[in-house]
Amino acid sequence: EIVLTQSPGTLSLSPGERATLSCRASQSISSNYLAWYQQKPGQAPRLLIYGASSRATGIPDRFSGSGSGTDFSLTISRLEPEDFAVYFCQQYGISPKTFGQGTKVGVK
Amino acid sequence: QVQLQESGPGLVKPSETLSLTCTVSGVSMSTSYWTWIRQPPGRGLEWIGFLSYTGSTNYNPSLESRVTISVDTSKAQSSLKLRSVTAADTAVYYCAREHCSNGSCSFDYWGQGTLVTVSS
Numbered sequence: 480e481i482v483l484t485q486s487p488g489t490l491s492l493s494p495g496e497r498a499t500l501s502c503r504a505s506q507s508i509s510s511n512y513l514a515w516y517q518q519k520p521g522q523a524p525r526l527l528i529y530g531a532s533s534r535a536t537g538i539p540d541r542f543s544g545s546g547s548g549t550d551f552s553l554t555i556s557r558l559e560p561e562d563f564a565v566y567f568c569q570q571y572g573i574s575p576k577t578f579g580q581g582t583k584v585g586v587k
Numbered sequence: 588q589v590q591l592q593e594s595g596p597g598l599v600k601p602s603e604t605l606s607l608t609c610t611v612s613g614v615s616m617s618t619s620y621w622t623w624i625r626q627p628p629g630r631g632l633e634w635i636g637f638l639s640y641t642g643s644t645n646y647n648p649s650l651e652s653r654v655t656i657s658v659d660t661s662k663a664q665s666s667l668k669l670r671s672v673t674a675a676d677t678a679v680y681y682c683a684r685e686h687c688s689n690g691s692c693s694f695d696y697w698g699q700g701t702l703v704t705v706s707s
Contacts, residue, residue, distance in 0.1 A: 480648075514692075514694070516694070522699070523681055523699055524632065524681075524694070524697060525697075526694060526695050529693035530691035530693075535695065569694075571692050575634055575647040575648060576634040579631070581631055
């Protein structure tokens with residue numbers, strides 16, 4: 480099983496700031512096989528990024544994904560009030576599909 | 588508009604079977620992978636498994652001995668059965684569609700989730 484470790488656990492930032500979230504895999508995965516999701520309290524996760532760097536339909540361009548091998552990142556270029564949430568990475572290269580434990584982006 | 592809606596009992600007794608249904612609208616169930624994912628309160632996400640449009644299944648090894656996922660395309664429903672539940676199975680259960688395109692896959696549509704508590 481591939482373990483995904485996200486860091487930091489919590490990120491405290493202000494609106495307008497840049498957020499960089501990390502996702503490290505316990506073994507190399509194809510860059511096509513990593514996705515990022517946003518989850519707000521009481522809601523289902525929402526797909527942001529698939530294939531490591533492709534934005535899902537309707538996702539603003541302030542969200543970007545990058546990385547390969549074992550190291551991936553999600554960047555939010557300028558935080559909007561609605562971006563404060565928990566973010567999960569997920570791999571589907573090797574079964575079972577696994578998720579990271581999440582990074583909470585909170586208001587500073 | 589694609590919608591997924593989970594339904595089923597919110598309370599299940601230990602050792603019994605958890606049964607949930609996901610009703611799908613706005614998209615054909617004859618494509619994609621129909622998936623179940625769960626999230627214990629305050630914790631991360633765990634992939635349970637899927638049934639593909641070809642009829643093949645793939646389950647998380649940690650749950651494989653207790654889980655069955657089925658699809659009834661005539662009713663546009665996916666179903667989850669988890670046998671011999673314990674308190675550790677208490678979670679919000681989500682159904683989701685996994686869609687693959689150009690070699691890349693993702694869970695692009697989700698239900699709102701339903702909380703199932705295992706307690707006597």
